[in-house]
Amino acid sequence: MTVFRYNGRTKAGVQKKGVIEASNKQAAIEKLRKQGINAREVQESTSILHKELAIARKVKHQDFVVYCRQYATLIRAGISVVEATQILAAQTKNKTLKKALLEVEEDIRSGTAFSDAAAKHPKVFPILFVNMMRAGEATGSIDDTLDRLANTLEKQYSIKKKITSALTYPAILSILTIGVGLFLMVFIVPTFMATFKDMDLEMPLLTVIVVGISDWLIANWYFMILAMVIIVVVFNLLYKKNKDFHYSINMTILRMPIFGPLMQKSVIARMTRTLATLFSSSVPILNALTIVEKVAGNPVIAKVVVEARDNLEKGGTLSEPLEKSWLFPPLVSQMAAIGERTGSLDYMLEKVADFYEEEVDRSVDTLKSLVEPLMILVLAAVVGIIVAAIFLPMFQLYENM
Numbered sequence: 001m002t003v004f005r006y007n008g009r010t011k012a013g014v015q016k017k018g019v020i021e022a023s024n025k026q027a028a029i030e031k032l033r034k035q036g037i038n039a040r041e042v043q044e045s046t047s048i049l050h051k052e053l054a055i056a057r058k059v060k061h062q063d064f065v066v067y068c069r070q071y072a073t074l075i076r077a078g079i080s081v082v083e084a085t086q087i088l089a090a091q092t093k094n095k096t097l098k099k100a101l102l103e104v105e106e107d108i109r110s111g112t113a114f115s116d117a118a119a120k121h122p123k124v125f126p127i128l129f130v131n132m133m134r135a136g137e138a139t140g141s142i143d144d145t146l147d148r149l150a151n152t153l154e155k156q157y158s159i160k161k162k163i164t165s166a167l168t169y170p171a172i173l174s175i176l177t178i179g180v181g182l183f184l185m186v187f188i189v190p191t192f193m194a195t196f197k198d199m200d201l202e203m204p205l206l207t208v209i210v211v212g213i214s215d216w217l218i219a220n221w222y223f224m225i226l227a228m229v230i231i232v233v234v235f236n237l238l239y240k241k242n243k244d245f246h247y248s249i250n251m252t253i254l255r256m257p258i259f260g261p262l263m264q265k266s267v268i269a270r271m272t273r274t275l276a277t278l279f280s281s282s283v284p285i286l287n288a289l290t291i292v293e294k295v296a297g298n299p300v301i302a303k304v305v306v307e308a309r310d311n312l313e314k315g316g317t318l319s320e321p322l323e324k325s326w327l328f329p330p331l332v333s334q335m336a337a338i339g340e341r342t343g344s345l346d347y348m349l350e351k352v353a354d355f356y357e358e359e360v361d362r363s364v365d366t367l368k369s370l371v372e373p374l375m376i377l378v379l380a381a382v383v384g385i386i387v388a389a390i391f392l393p394m395f396q397l398y399e400n401m
Helices: 025-034 061-076 081-091 095-109 114-119 127-139 142-196 205-219 221-241 243-254 259-280 285-295 299-313 319-324 330-342 345-400
Strands: 002-010 015-022 037-044
Touching (some): 025 037, 081 095, 142 345, 205 221, 221 243, 243 259, 243 299, 259 299, 299 319, 319 330
């Protein structure tokens, strides 16, 4: 909400000055009129006291799912869209969602459709939500649409959490391995080597290599940090700004031998689940594919979706581009083809989504069982090599005594 300064008179002719919150200038004037104030001057406040200093936060996934569930319950109970929006705005604890709902409520009261009002807040209401609500308004099934959307969001969030959990443990162990290795190389190895410096010992090859790496790290630590910062910054810039680089990185991830199949199953599950939800909500197929392209979360699968949409516009089928793409196993294209022939595409895609969501569960469990001992072995190997390089000269010294 924006803060406006106003100057006007009451019905009794008394001059009135102050501030008022509203979504826009016209809404502020309307609010003042309802309060019995005839505004002569209304200007947006430039005072820092009236500026929102907090950075706008995204609505948490759980909060948005709860909102969809509550909204569906209120609509099903016969409460109007305006009243439901007002109730949910009053009770939600998420400030970002509350602010957006208050502005949506104002727009609805002025005659704007809920979906159009929500579309003005893309950071709060995703494109999937807006288009499904638009279809729900057209068919008069807003409550069912909201329930389907909540189910879809919950399943997508569940897959995301499982993928995150599968990748978190290897990431932590990798960081731990690097940290322990650097600590030993920078602090422990030089201390022990200083003991053998004045002794006439022929160092083993392993010790020579480890000491050489240790000396290089100590001499060039600032260069390493600078190089790492530059690499991270350049990578992020290219990933966000360069479409070809963004596409290549995602393609590489999908083709990786261990994590690739897991990511492939997750993006297939996300795409088919979203498409099935949109079809069930009576969203036209071309519009549904446009939405999926934007919410796919992966440029590789988005490219195939674009090809499918173009093929449909030319009179083809959805299953043809899926069959030609290496990303989709035969199961997906065959189920889609059956769905197109029988008029049950939403049902078939939902079954495909169920299958691949279960596959993600199994793959995550398998990955954890394989990666955990492997990463522990890597950590043990790194520490063992460094320790061996330290103690080999000591054994040689004892033999010479």
